[in-house]
Amino acid sequence: MAESIWTVGRVAKRCGIKVSTLHFYEEKGLISSSRNTGNQRRYKAEVIRRVSVIKAAQKMGISLAAIKQAFATLPEERTPTQRDWQKLSSQWRQELNDRIAYLERLRDSLTGCIGCGCLSMKNCPIYNAEDKLSVEGPGPVLLERKRAQAGQK
Numbered sequence: 361m362a363e364s365i366w367t368v369g370r371v372a373k374r375c376g377i378k379v380s381t382l383h384f385y386e387e388k389g390l391i392s393s394s395r396n397t398g399n400q401r402r403y404k405a406e407v408i409r410r411v412s413v414i415k416a417a418q419k420m421g422i423s424l425a426a427i428k429q430a431f432a433t434l435p436e437e438r439t440p441t442q443r444d445w446q447k448l449s450s451q452w453r454q455e456l457n458d459r460i461a462y463l464e465r466l467r468d469s470l471t472g473c474i475g476c477g478c479l480s481m482k483n484c485p486i487y488n489a490e491d492k493l494s495v496e497g498p499g500p501v502l503l504e505r506k507r508a509q510a511g512q513k
């Protein structure tokens with residue numbers, strides 16, 4: 361399959377981002393481009409997948425540094441194959457699973473006490489009488505406790 365070459369504007373449009381964001385990703389070493397005779401950036405089509413993965417990962421709260429580390433497993437000199445992406449995803453699997461578990465627990469905990477000290481929910485006296493959990497530290501102690509448990513699995 362001949363590798364199609366895209367302009368910066370076309371990539372930005374297809375990915376739904378600003379041209380300046382593409383430049384930023386390039387500055388951060390997350391994507392790369394070549395230059396044509398007019399010194400304009402040109403991208404391989406596979407950059408669209410990389411940008412899409414970056415955007416999705418950022419939505420999950422994954423840092424650009426972590427994304428860059430994961431992308432380091434992808435080949436630069438050729439278009440990553442499904443196998444390359446599988447290697448990346450297995451490396452990222454645990455972090456993504458932890459985040460998914462945390463989001464599920466947040467979703468499931470929103471109707472009950474999260475141990476934050478507000479004592480405003482009906483079952484706070486059961487789980488956090490007189491804010492006894494505050495001795496464990498700041499923030500939603502019960503939610504963080506579940507997060508730690510999720511991370512240990």
Ligand code: FES
Binds near residue numbers: 472477480483484
């Ligand atoms: S929800 Fe805040 S202390 Fe229970």
